[in-house]
Amino acid sequence: MSNSSPIARANAATGDGQEPAATNRELTEAQRRAVAELMRVSPVADELGRRFAAAGHELHLVGGSVRDALLGRLGDDLDFATSAHPEETQRLLEGWAEAIWTTGIEFGTIGAARRGLRLEITTFRAEAYDRVSRNPIVRYGTNLADDLKRRDFTVNAMAVSVPDHRFTDPHGGLADLAAHTLRTPGTPQESFADDPLRMLRAARFASQLRFTVAPEVVAAMTAMAPDLARITAERIRDEFTKLLTGADPVAALRLLVDTGLAEQFLPELSGLRLEIDEHAQHKDVYEHTLTVVRNAINLEEDGPDFVLRMAALLHDVGKPATKSVGLDGRVSFHHHEVVGARMARQRMKALRYSKDVTTAVTELVTLHLRFYGYGRGEWTDSAVRRYVADAGDLLPRLHKLTRSDCTTRNRRKAAALAADYDALEERIERLRAAEDLANVRPDLDGNAIMELLGLPPGPLVGQAWRHLKELRLERGPLDHDEAVAELHRWAAERGVTPPG
Structure with a gap:
């Protein structure tokens, strides 16, 4: 969390440097600063609020917009809740918005663009779920309180009215934000029964915001993990993609495995826990995999790279199916990269990832072991050319994945592997200078x-x-x-x- 955020400043005001729970006075100051941040960055909100007020309707900034303002990370997307129904919202936007879209109108949402901002205005909701089908039954509500109560987490259940800037926080979201804690407005059992995807969303926020999930929420996630089967693959895919590209996906991945949620849509990850890694006997393949994910993140250069992270996550999923123990007691996983690539393709297809993304990830899984053996001096120039040709556009990612896969605690072995890969990259560059390796x-x-x-x-x-x-x-x-x-x-x- 940025130290420039209103919440961080409120916590720092106690002076002990440990980010204790903020006092009421400090939280009130954080509210004031959050409202100021919202209005400074988004004067458009006040303009829109006056239009709705003139028509006799309420308009409130809600959810992620308020949360992110308190965290000092407000972006260009603003979420509003209103008493107006979608048709009336669309009428009020006409002649004011630079663009309007109605793709979410069946869920009560109208989108608009104004001065570089993307706005989504949703009618107050009082959603009902039959707890069997995969989608909510959208019912319009009549007040802000009911709308906030049905939201996923308390940190997303705060609102700032426009244009009068009144702060509303009926469920203690501000205090939870200060404590970096995820709780639900009502009981987590009720919340997750209404929409099981919220369990996965809790893990996603743990990754994106580095928040801790409250114990009672974790307990409900564990007990209700099978309910995730009610959710479509596409919705799960979208949440998981955000999770994996968050600031701390490793913590979130542990949460998925520990609660049993991973078993519902990514059982290959849970299956790694008991497999011994032949490269590093001190840890199992599950721990090795999480380390590889973290290593890959550290090598990223231009922000989160989903393909690289997913390849790091799945690179050893073929080990459980290929495990064998020799007469000498040594564990081996022959051809696990081939089996793993097939498993990765099947899983990504089941999660409805695009063909291009699936192909890129599975190719990296297939190639991630190719480098081992280079240090024995057996590679000819022909082998180097094939390595480059087979990797194609994925070569920069393959470099990162291969380096990330070295997790040994033996410093001499680690240094030798790094030196070998340095030598391979230098050799590739020498051949590249003499030949057109990028287009063999x-x-x-x-x-x-x-x-x-x-x-x-x-x-x-x-x-x-x-x-x-x-x-x-x-x-x-x-x-x-x-x-x-x-x-x-x-x-x-x-x-x-x-x-x-």
């Missing part, structure tokens, strides 16, 4: 192959192209005459007679 292709293209062999388009042309590519990987660039001679040699072996 045959020295003759398909048109040239057809012309030289007198072939029409078809399978033989593809076979000849692949043969020349293999030569390119094995020997490096060939000059034109060498490539033609190799093509003719290949054709003669297959009874293909060139024209002329």
Whole structure:
């Protein structure tokens, strides 16, 4: 949490540096500063509030907007709750908003853009759930109090009215925010029964905000984890993606495993806990995996990289299925990268991840062991070219994943592995300077192959192209005459007679 936030300043005011619970006076000051922050960053809110007030409607900034203002991290997305129904909201926005969208109108939400801000205005809700189907039955409420009561966590159940700037916090969200604690406005059992996705959302906020989940909430998550089966794969995917790209996903991943939530949508993670890691006998594969995730995060350069983090999380999921114990008692996991890639693909497909993201993650899982053995001096230039060609655009991520996978506590071994990978990267750069490693292709293209062999388009042309590519990987660039001679040699072996 930023020390510049109103909450941090309120906690710091007690002077002992341990962020104790803030006093009422300090929390009141935090409220005042939060309102000032909201209004300073978003004068648009007051303009909109006056439009709604003139029409006889309430309008309140709510949820994440108020929470983030208190944390000193308010962004460009603002959430509002109103007494107006969606059709009336849309009418009030017309002529004022620069753009309006109605994709969420069935849930009572109208979206708008104004001065670089994205606004979502939702009619007060008094949602009802049948606790069987996967979606809520949306019912409009009549007051702010009922709307806040149905929200997921107390830190998201605060509001600031506009344009009069009245702060509303009926469930102690401000105190929980100061304590970095996640609680529910009502009982967690009632909240999670209404929407089981909130259990996963608790873990997501633990990752994004580095908050601790209250013990009674953890207990309810553990008891009610099977209820997550009511939620669609797409909603679970979206929450999990936010969780994994948060500030502290490792803490959240532990929470998922400890509560049994991971078993509901990512059982491969829980399955790692009892598997012994052959690279580091002091920890099991589960602990090794969490360390690899943390290592990968430390190597990111341009913000959270979901593909890298997901590959780090899944890189060893094939170990349980491939575990064997030799006569000497040594544990091995032969071909776990191949099995793991297949498992990763199946899991990501079940969670409805896009084909491109799924392919990238599974390719990294497949390739993550390729480097081991390089230090024995067995790699030829051909092997280096294949490493680069097989990784393709994923090479920078593969570098990070491979380095992250070194979790040994043996400093000499760790230093040796790091030095070996440094040497490999330097060798790649030397070959890159001499050859076009980023685009390894045959020295003759398909048109040239057809012309030289007198072939029409078809399978033989593809076979000849692949043969020349293999030569390119094995020997490096060939000059034109060498490539033609190799093509003719290949054709003669297959009874293909060139024209002329």
